[in-house]
Amino acid sequence: MRVADSTLSQQVVTTLRRCRQEMAELQVQLASGRRFSRPSELPRAAARALMLHNDLDTLERYRASVDYAGSRLAVVEAALGTLTELLQDCLELALAGANGSLTADDRLRLAAEAEQILDGTLELANSSWTGRYLFAGHRTSTPAFERVSLPEGYAFVYQGDQGKLEREVAPGQVALLNLPGDAVFLHPLEAIEELRRGLAANDQQATTQALASLHSALEQCLHHRAALGVRVSHLELRGNRLQDMTHACREALAREEDVDFALAASALRAREIAYQSSLAVGARLLQASLLDHLR
């Protein structure tokens, strides 16, 4: 077969170019640690990797949301804890006040104590977190309760609404982050006020009645705490599960995207050898000429 000189040189150039191209691709892979830098290099793996990236970003968002929900519920939980303590203090006052041997002055002193507890409870009901009132539903910029002074004592007006603060923690699943203030605090506030009034009026009968109200308020509070506890533990489970899923997702992503360094390095070595030998062969082929042997 005739082989034209142009064919020979063309072949040498083509081979060298192919070697160089393959080496450059491997070099990019090794330097970036990624199996592909453009979707067209490995379209199926790239499509799977993009989906996994979506999942991973979504999971990270949900994890952040779970963390946020957790810290927010912790604040609510702490408030309920304090409320329990306050109500227990009140119960002690009420028990003391129900004692028939007390004088009117003693009861007035107890009433003053009850008023302090009342102030504390109101402050608790109006507590805020990052500048937002916790127990006012959606109306987070207005204090949850207002104390109105009436001739016969104090009345409490709930200024919030029943709005639920929700955070999405999984596709379509929300965690409830708040409790409506009126359900949590109105009864305790009124019970404490009832006690205060009874004590201030030196009315043993009323004090005993307030004891019953306080008991039911405490029970309600404990009920809320228990429900909240269930929410928090659910959230923790959700958080753990998200962590597991994130881990699995990262592993899958690494399988799609990451270069097997040992494999790539040995492939590069093989290409290097091919390149060196085609250089050597090319140089010898191109230099040979009959003219060297003619005088």
Added chain:
Amino acid sequence: MSGFSTLELGLRSLRAQVMVSGVIAHNIANSRSPGYSRQVADLRPPPSLRLSALGRTLSLGTGVFVSGVRRQREEFLDRLCRLHLADHQRWETQRHTMDLVELAFAEPVGFGPRQACLRLWDAFQELAAEPESGPVRAAVREEAASLASNLAGLARQLGALRADRLATAEACVQEINHLARQIAALNRDLRLAALHGTQANDLEDRRDLLLDRLAALAAADSAPAGDGTTTVSINGVVLVAGDTVAELRVDVGGGTLSILDPHGAPVEPPSGELAALRELHDSVLPSHQALLDGFARRLADALNSVHRAGYGLDGSSGLDLFRYDEPSPALTLRLAPEVAADPTRLAASSGGAEGDGLQALAMARVLTSPNFDGMGASEFWAAAIGKLGLEVEQTARRLENTALLAEQAQMQRARVSGVNLDEETVELVRCQHAYAAAARLISVADEMLEQLLNRTGRVGR
């Protein structure tokens, strides 16, 4: 038959060898010229001399002469080569453009619409949790604007690419016309040469080179007309016949790129660069534009309907989040000016209360719900980019295949038409020997004549 005829024969031989060495020199000189085909001098003995002697007829040879110089070329290989050249150029053009499209979508390392969608979703989630927060609102505005400008930027890039394909097609058609005029001129010269019975190998090489280029541009076909000229046609429409040229022009009426001959008839190149440019301009790029436009329209409509139902911090309601103009929603997608001016108008609230983020949550869910061809927004883009990747990969594979075939066809042709310097050197050495021998023949004949003229007729002197 005389002693002088031997002298004459030697002279003929000398002349022939000089001519052959001229042909070899031409081959060597053009060994690197593109489109050059090796030429071979045909050596032939002239008609022999018939002598009658002693009742018998002798046939005596009278030497050698160059009967012609042939170009080494196979028409079939030319056809094969041009077929593959056209396909190669077609996929080369396609690949080049698809590369740019793929780059525009900036995956998986850059910041494309997929990430922008995720970021906006993330920002909506934040807003749902803290709808009163000014910084969170500003962040939502930035992410929404970034998604809009991302889509608009993509639409602009695709539009620019499409416009550039059109400009390239116009340049391509101009080049085709220019080549056609050159071929027509060569046709005229070659017809004259054929009339005079002369061979014009180099002119034919030149014409074949132009035909190669025409094939790469528009898969042009050529057929010899018999009078030395060649008729060039593209998919049946005659471009050059003899020395007349039917100049083509580009028409973009109705948004599609058509190529018309002087009578207004459409020319449809089956392959080559022009076919690729037409396909890119008329179907490939518009399909990506339609994808973008469809996404932008659905995104804006779905988010707007949720946004309009909600309330901003300042009590505003019924506002759009995005605006766009038909017929190119992606290109014109932007944040509604009311919201862009004041992020407190972002309608995060479902009832108007400041701590209510339900509408923001609903907007986040618009992005994850199957609003976009049955997928969420970021899944839509992941799928679209996966599909684009496949498309580009397939184009690359076609290019690899056609490049290989074109290379092989060219090698086949070079096997016949290419110059091999070793071969030429050997021919040159043979030529040199033949020349030396012919020269020696002349000197021998000379000596024989001298013998006759100077040494005879001296008897009795």
